[in-house]
Amino acid sequence: MSAETAQNARGSGGASLFSDQRFRSLFFQALVIGLLGAFLVFIVYNTAHNIEKRGIQTGFAFLDAAAGYDIAISPFMEYTATHTHGRVFLVGLFNTLLVSFLGIIAATFLGVFLGVLRLSPNWLVSRIVYCYVEFTRNVPLLLQILLWYAIFLALPAVKQSITMFNDIIILNKRGLIVPEPLPGDGFMLVPVALVLALFASIFFARWAKKTQAATGKIYPVFMTNTAMIIGLPLLAFAVTGFPLDFAYAELKGFNFKGGVVIKPEFTALWFALSLYTAAFISETVRAGIQSVSHGQTEASEALGLRPSWTMRLIILPQALRVIIPPMTSQYLNLTKNSSLAVAIGYPDIVQSFGGVTLNQTGQAIEVIFITMLVYLTISLLISGFMNWYNNRVSLVER
Amino acid sequence: MSVTEQQYAPGEHPDLPPPLGEAGLIAWFKKRLFSSVGNTILTLVAVFFLYHVLSAIIFWTLTGATFTGETKADCDLGGACWLVIGDRFHQFMYGLYPTDQYWRPNLTFILMVVAIVPVLFDNIPHRGKFLLFSAIFPFIAFYLLSGGWGLETVDTDEWGGLLLTLVLGVTGIVASLPIGIVLALGRRSNMPIVRTLCVCFIEFIRGVPLITILFMASNMLPLFLPEGVNFDKLLRALIGVALFSSAYMAEVIRGGLQAIPKGQYEGADAMGLSYWQSMRLIILPQALRIVIPGIVNTFIGLYKDTTLVSIIGLFDLIGIGLVAVADVKWRGLAPETYAFIALLFFISCFAMSRYSLWLENKLHTGHKR
Amino acid sequence: MSNASTNTSKKTDEVAIQLNGVHKWYGQFHVLKNINLNVQRGERIVICGPSGSGKSTLIRCINRLEEHQQGDIIVDNIELTGNLKNIDAIRREVGMCFQHFNLFPHLSVLENCTLAPIWVRKMPKKEAEEIAMHYLERVKIPDQAAKFPGQLSGGQQQRVAIARSLCMNPRIMLFDEPTSALDPEMIAEVLDTMIELAETGMTMLCVTHEMGFARKVADRVIFMDGGEIIEQNEPEEFFNNPQSERTQKFLSQILAH
Ligand SMILES: Nc1ncnc2c1ncn2[C@@H]1O[C@H](COP(=O)(O)OP(=O)(O)OP(=O)(O)O)[C@@H](O)[C@H]1O
């Protein structure tokens, strides 16, 4: 901001110079536009020529053409080789969003946990976390993805599967097989109870705040709400008579039938993305908490606030302003890094649509354009959120 | 407590050592490991965890590992089978570079060290002359590696392994610095068209994953070129990597430009310097100095990201690793291969991040004084 | 401010703070050496001494921002030990103002003042705000209540910090160089606030080099050097007739400016 004013000052330097400078600026910009235009014309001309010569199709008609290849992972919608490339796009997009979403959740929990451990007064614990963070951050993510994938593929074959909890969970090189939940009558009450609990906890938090303002009495809001959010759905589950069955996997012939198979491609990618990003997030969290000066803690304690309240009322609100922006950009990085799926064949948008579809149709320009557009949209959404947040919480300074 | 405190005249009290257990090693242990019940439990858990992890790692990498032998069958100790690394060591270093020409990458590497040292440390004698060498080093390196004019030509297809990784990293940073500076200045320019163009370019590149840019470079770039002109795979990858890192570099440099106090800009104006003069003589030298740690961090990211070229079919360290893993002779030795590559990356990236940290500290103390 | 002493002692016989043979080490470094000090309720004490002599450390030991290793500290008949209950109790009775104010930048001036009453004294918000406004009026900035610390001048910030401590209704106030980060014209406004506070009979321990303030309000001036109390006396005696050589040297240096 200060720089802009500096440049405005430059612009209004002297009246005699002004017209001259404006002319120079106009001339320079015209030159830039001219060069860029010429460059574009050059590229468009070459591209048109090359496309014609190589007999590549143009346009987006291929989105309606049959893809003709299989995709191993499509948890959200039916997909077979007869579906269109447009469908491939959707399957890939959802797979990208799936692994990114789950990765963000895991990375956040792990990262915050590690960041707090890093600040632990216990020297040994803090050192162990430090080593983990340094090691993870300084090895390329692609390598970590490959390593996890290699580890999952090195698991025993189907016949020698590792089974846990009485054959309920089965682990082999084809993936992790867990029972498929089959909700029965009345199960709907459980999610309903969860939603109710969420509303109730919001209500309780507000009520507690109001009561505190009026009478000064402090209620254990966090504990109560946690109990409610966990307890209410459980209660509903018990009252309706545990209406949940599981379809267990069984070995039939050479493979397991039934159950939900979580493929090693997904697990490897999810592990690697979460562990890698968690290392960065833990540093962000550490830096954020350390950015709050020690004087704040001292002032708060001198006023008689307990350490836990000091954390909640003084340190965290200030640290969050520092933490949230780099944290969102880590989320963005994770989403972009999920495109490394292509290295191990997890069918995200880059592997399926940007990879196989591109090779089959040869329509590189359209395919890459669409793929990039997806990431750009996600980026814009996230950075839009970040700007909104920054404006909301920025400290008022003199 | 102290039953009879010895009396001293005011101002005569000597410095006494702290009571036993209040300072030194014992106090340190008490404070940092066993200060409370919870802390003690944490320490015990950590020791237990560390013991198991470390013993597993030591067993796998050293005591249970096989270092000598010919084939995979020799690896029967239960730990890692490092034979695959020995067998393919040259490939990991040079790719398919002709064996009798290894002296060329070796010499280039030594020259690279000579060229980098004066850039990294500002307290060596005759720094100016060395910097001159640093400036012309990329051309020497290119000549040495690709040949021509008396040297046997080596196709870029044959470059690989660590050599290729270094080529990509160094070219990426050398190319992205000037482009990044231009973009950063453009983004802060008061010419709306220039500014818009720079913002769009930077935000576009930063909004998409590197792999899509590499796909673009390898699939779309050939379509953009006139008939008959053909960029080889390496050049295409280099263009992608350079464009990618220049956007990030631009943001780092912009941070530096923003940190320069307004007075400096005004001062330069008051001296009657033109825009380019004030940038070159006053603003950029200061801004770049501030952002060197940021540049090093960007470079660490770039260096790690160069591994993505293995996806578009180049044989960098990971590309060679993938070939080694696919070798029937060494089937199933992926963990060993990846662990070796990870170690190479860890050493270099960790060293660089330490350097950047050191610089930051130096910079901060410099500001205080 | 004139040098004429308007000192009207509010000192009583009740003991507010008692330090017996207190020693403190930072690692191997012996910072506080055999400190013995009794402070009466209502007494105003000014502590001075060269930089690094342990003044801050001493008063920070009194509300346990620092831990001492030997000797006893008794505040309001509560002994300071590792016992968290005692520490809580003492911190509720002892207010502190810092050199760099340490206001909470994310809270408004009013919220800064009501935070501790609401969470520590479990006071209804309304009541806490009334008290806060009362003290903000006492320090003469009630009109700034809705602003954030970042929008105030240094002098205003320090006065908010004083008000914030007073809101907890402490019986003892500690000041650690409250004016040394301020410009001259702001020093006066903060000192005036402190003088007014002294006149209400508050027990005060101030680390400061404002000798005018010391002459005006202090019941006792303490000179520290090298972690020891070298000399203590009534201000008149202390300034006009310093006993030890070190005190003389320190005073000549400080009054030369
Ligand atoms: N946390 C600490 N660790 C180690 N040494 C410390 C620490 N805090 C203070 N010291 C040392 O203890 C001595 C006394 O410090 P203290 O802050 O009490 O001095 P002071 O009299 O308040 O000085 P000033 O007038 O400069 O504020 C100094 O020599 C200082 O270097």
Ligand SMILES: [Mg+2]
């Ligand atoms: Mg001090």
